Amino acid sequence: MQKEFFAYQAQTTQFAAGFEVAKAQGSYIYGTDEKKYLDFVAGVSANTLGHSHPKIISAIKEQADKYLHVMVYGEYAQEMPVKLCQLLAENTPEPLEVTYLVNSGAEAIDGALKLAKRYTGREEIISFKNSYHGNTHGALSVSGNEYHKNAFRPLLPLVNFIEFNAEEDLKKITEKTAAVIMETIQGAAGFLLPDHSYIQKLKKRCEETGALLILDEIQPGFGRTGKLFAFEHYGIVPDILVMGKGMGGGVPVGAFMSSRKIMETLSHSPKLGHITTFGGNPLIAAASYATLKEVLSSGLMNEISKKERLFRELLVHPKIKKINGKGLMLAVDLGSPDYTLKVAKDCMGKGLIVFWQLYRNEYLRISPPLTISEEEIREGCRILLDVLNFD
Ligand SMILES: Cc1ncc(COP(=O)(O)O)c(C=O)c1O
Structure with a gap:
């Protein structure tokens, strides 16, 4: 599918990931590679209730x-x-x-x-x-x-x-x-x-x-x-x-x-x-x-500030300069665009989807589904911190 994606579908950049999607459910997207990926982006703030909400x-x-x-x-x-x-x-x-x-x-x-x-x-x-x-x-x-x-x-x-x-x-x-x-x-x-x-x-x-x-x-x-x-x-x-x-x-x-x-x-x-x-x-x-x-x-809105606090408590690392934003729209400043792109790519390799901000590529975007659980937040932050330790 990737070959046809690059051949027939108009491209917005010369470096799209071309990730092949099989299905998506809750906070996860499943690839045709049979791996699951925790989604910290939610289609760029679009999947409010996660994927395929019943x-x-x-x-x-x-x-x-x-x-x-x-x-x-x-x-x-x-x-x-x-x-x-x-x-x-x-x-x-x-x-x-x-x-x-x-x-x-x-x-x-x-x-x-x-x-x-x-x-x-x-x-x-x-x-x-x-x-x-x-x-x-x-x-x-x-x-x-x-x-x-x-x-x-x-x-x-x-x-x-x-x-x-x-x-x-x-x-x-x-x-x-x-x-x-x-x-x-x-x-x-x-x-x-x-x-x-x-x-x-x-x-x-x-x-x-x-x-x-x-x-x-x-x-x-x-x-x-x-x-x-x-x-x-x-x-x-x-x-x-x-x-x-x-x-x-x-x-x-x-x-x-x-x-x-x-x-x-x-x-x-x-x-x-x-x-x-x-x-x-x-x-x-x-x-x-x-x-x-x-x-x-659902009471979802009442949980947003607790979830934001958890992100901010977990995402403490010498390579994180600051975190902007409010609620579940957070931008993690990693200092340089090249480094942020590398971190995003390596997170994907470990099963976590993160992205970057359109004008400020040094900021890593975190905008998960509002339905994300505390456990999933912990799981994703652990992957991100592992990548920051290694890269
Ligand atoms: C603040 C803001 N305004 C407008 C738009 C445009 O929306 P759309 O991509 O649905 O045309 C976006 C999309 O990212 C946005 O973030």
Whole structure:
């Protein structure tokens, strides 16, 4: 299969692992080599409930027996997408109420940017240096890493970048700004947290100028930091909330959520202000609804800080310089990109899947399923420490 993978499937780098997957269950992925691999990455923060969670699988099967795609987004009332949007509204603070379901994180970002421009009638977007919001032209335009953008210019005009956590930059948000888009926790940059007072001042500045605050919760959302969304740690509410990845529990999905007043502007002048064929697909919505229900009812979110503490207690080693992040999104600083790549490769050889951060390759990514057990955390950390001792 590896030979055909490299021959026929378009590649994103010249050094993909090409690991051959046979099946995946719980916190483990099983290779065609008949070995099992403990998954500390969860498909890059996507498999919230681990692999092949029985409730997600049965929700998908039940929906598949009824109907698959029946109509483009927004025309028919279908049970699963309706229930998903209602449950989101019931579990997010006001004024967040109405959800637009799409197919990926990047598409949700594009939708959110369009919504902010449409609602405010303004053109400028302010984003953050070192941010990552996805790879469509719109999402790439508001991402703050020159290396990844430069070959694809021209991108969206009137996008300006400010420094994360720098209060003096907030004055660059003005009455001309349609929206400020921020990852609540910067992902690709190495799981960097905003200061509590900074995020409060950012929200206040947005209110003063009439700019909408868009929070990208595509990684921390759906319980990864111990709250359903990470903004809940900071006592503010965004005007537009963007989610994806872990929302699907293993299926492709994205969404942006806002107040009724803001969201309704996408339905007129022009009508069909954002459309998508497969957004709100019933099969995907069934998986996402099952994921959300389980995250909310299982008590999983209450265990996140205990699991984070265990990681931090176990991962003490002279080669670990620091650990960034919150909850089950942790970035382990190993000092150099080459060393981190070698450690990740050697961990794989010993049955542990770890990865690195997109912009900061010296950080090892740890973002396991939220369902990971304490025993599995101990097992994986032991492998990682063995590798650090040896390498
Ligand atoms: C913070 C953040 N925003 C947006 C995206 C884009 O999501 P997708 O890959 O589903 O388009 C990602 C994906 O890694 C992300 O981490």
